[in-house]
Amino acid sequence: MIPNFRVFAGSSHPKLAESICNHLDHPLGRVKRSRFKNGEIYVHYEDGLRNCDVYLIQTFSYPVNEHFVELLIMIDAAKRASARSVNVVVPYLGYSRQERKSAPREPISAKMVADVITTLGVNRVITLDLHSPAIQGFFNIPVDHLTALDLLSEYIKSKQIHNPVIVSPDAGRAETAEKLASHLDCPFSIMVKKRTAHNEASITHIIGEVNDRTPIIIEDIIDSGSTIIKVVEALIDRGSKDAYICATHPIFSESAIERLKHPNIKEIVVTDSIPLIQACPDYLKVISVASLLAQSIRINMLGGSISSLFEIKSL
Numbered sequence: 001m002i003p004n005f006r007v008f009a010g011s012s013h014p015k016l017a018e019s020i021c022n023h024l025d026h027p028l029g030r031v032k033r034s035r036f037k038n039g040e041i042y043v044h045y046e047d048g049l050r051n052c053d054v055y056l057i058q059t060f061s062y063p064v065n066e067h068f069v070e071l072l073i074m075i076d077a078a079k080r081a082s083a084r085s086v087n088v089v090v091p092y093l094g095y096s097r098q099e100r101k102s103a104p105r106e107p108i109s110a111k112m113v114a115d116v117i118t119t120l121g122v123n124r125v126i127t128l129d130l131h132s133p134a135i136q137g138f139f140n141i142p143v144d145h146l147t148a149l150d151l152l153s154e155y156i157k158s159k160q161i162h163n164p165v166i167v168s169p170d171a172g173r174a175e176t177a178e179k180l181a182s183h184l185d186c187p188f189s190i191m192v193k194k195r196t197a198h199n200e201a202s203i204t205h206i207i208g209e210v211n212d213r214t215p216i217i218i219e220d221i222i223d224s225g226s227t228i229i230k231v232v233e234a235l236i237d238r239g240s241k242d243a244y245i246c247a248t249h250p251i252f253s254e255s256a257i258e259r260l261k262h263p264n265i266k267e268i269v270v271t272d273s274i275p276l277i278q279a280c281p282d283y284l285k286v287i288s289v290a291s292l293l294a295q296s297i298r299i300n301m302l303g304g305s306i307s308s309l310f311e312i313k314s315l
Contacts, residue, residue, distance in 0.1 A: 004051055004084065005301060010058030010074060012067040013275045016091070016290055017057040023294035033070070041066075043073050049081040055297055056086065060094030061274045062253075068094060068113070075120045085123040087300070089293055091273035092249045096131040097221070099138075114138035126296050128273055128289060129220045129248040132172070144296055148248045148271045149176065149312045151287050153183050155269055156216060156246065165189055165213040165240075169231045177218050183312050189215075191231055211239035214266075219247040222270065225256035232264050242266040249273050250286075257281060 008029040009017030021028045030046035056078065058071040071088065078086045098109035110131075117125065118140050126144045130136065136143040156164075166188040168177035174190050181188035189208025215235050222228060222245070232243045242264045250270040257278055260268060269285045280286060295309055 004053060005055075006047060006049060006052045006083075007055045007057065007297075008045065008074065008078075010056065010067060010070050012061045012070075013057070013059045013091070013272075015275065016059070016272055016288075016293075019288060019290035020057060020089075020294045020297070023291050024297060031074070041070050041073050043070070043077050045077060045081060049078055049083040051082065051084045053085045053301065054078045054083040054087065055089055057089045057293075059091045059274055061092065062251075062277070064094045072116065072120060075117070075122055079121050086121065087124040087126065087297075088117065088122055089126045089297070091128045091271075091289060091293065092251075093125075093127045093130060093135070096135055099132045099135050110135050111138045124300065126293065126300075128271075128293075131220055144300070144306050146289075146292060146296055146306070147310060147312070148273070148287070148289055148292070149180060150310055151271065151289065151292065152218075152246045152248075152269060153180055153312060155285070155287060156184065156244070159244070159267075161214050161216065161244065163213050163241075164216050165208070165210055167191065167208075167210070167215045167217045167231070167235065167243075169217055169219055169227065173218060173220065176220075179312050180216075180218055187213075191234065206234060206238055210235050212241065214241045215243040217243055217245050219245070221249045221251055222247045222256065222260075222268075223251045224253050225259045228265075229259065229262055232262060236264050245269065250276060252276065252278075257284070 006029045007021055008031045011033060018028055032044040032046055034042045056074050058067055060067055075086055095109040095113045101108060124142045125139055128146045129148055130145060136145050164186045166177045166181040168174045168190045170191060177188045189210050192205035217231060228245060244266055245268040247270050267283055271287050271289045273289055296306060299306055
């Protein structure tokens with residue numbers, strides 16, 4: 001039993017928070033949330049926090065800005081209640097795709113999010129498969145950057161896919177694809193794409209042999225699904241078989257789930273880092289990260305190494 005320890009859930013993913021607490025064999029804390037008439041968020045903890053280590057679980061699912069502000073208010077309330085430490089568990093860190101300037105007069109929004117969280121006095125951030133590992137450096141506090149790669153790879157192994165090839169949809173995921181390919185003892189390929197606008201990209205080149213192979217496309221995020229469709233169609237044009245898609249964060253904006261019901265996509269494997277707002281279709285497999293997040297919390301409370309959680313080491 002871990003003493004002086006509290007876990008609270010934001011409104012973004014209470015089911016995941018409950019599952020984490022089940023793995024910890026610890027009750028989920030009581031928190032009251034409401035709104036003023038003009039939409040302002042109100043939070044009140046119904047459990048005492050003085051001299052407690054507090055963990056706040058909030059993923060940046062839709063509506064992202066609402067859940068971000070709610071997290072900030074929960075942090076502030078916990079600090080003012082004399083919590084010994086305030087730690088945030090953010091499975092999907094929103095704004096992480098805006099981690100650099102690609103054009104003049106653009107923001108680096110991921111840095112802004114990190115600055116706000118740090119300024120409020122958070123002691124630690126636990127997150128999962130950042131869009132860019134360098135985002136860890138935006139925080140001036142410890143960041144436990146977990147990865148779902150082991151969970152995804154074990155599922156892929158269980159499928160016993162014939163003649164597989166790991167495919168990185170862009171250069172940014174090449175290192176992850178290489179690690180997964182090495183772990184599964186199979187070749188990997190890299191797509192070269194040109195991004196024309198947000199959620200829009202065109203495939204220009206494919207590096208590596210994909211003919212007569214079964215592609216396993218590894219991504220961190222699936223948003224609209226349009227880029228994934230173009231990657232799959234480009235692979236089919238090169239003679240590949242139907243593809244498997246693996247991704248950590250199922251954002252699934254707008255009609256993405258319907259769009260991804262493609263004749264050349266055999267199965268899509270994601271985690272529950274973001275709650276699905278629609279019923280799960282047959283071609284979509286969801287793997288829980290609750291145990292992984294619970295183990296990271298336990299290690300932080302009792303001591304140990306986060307890297308011990310992974311067979312394929314975190315990036």
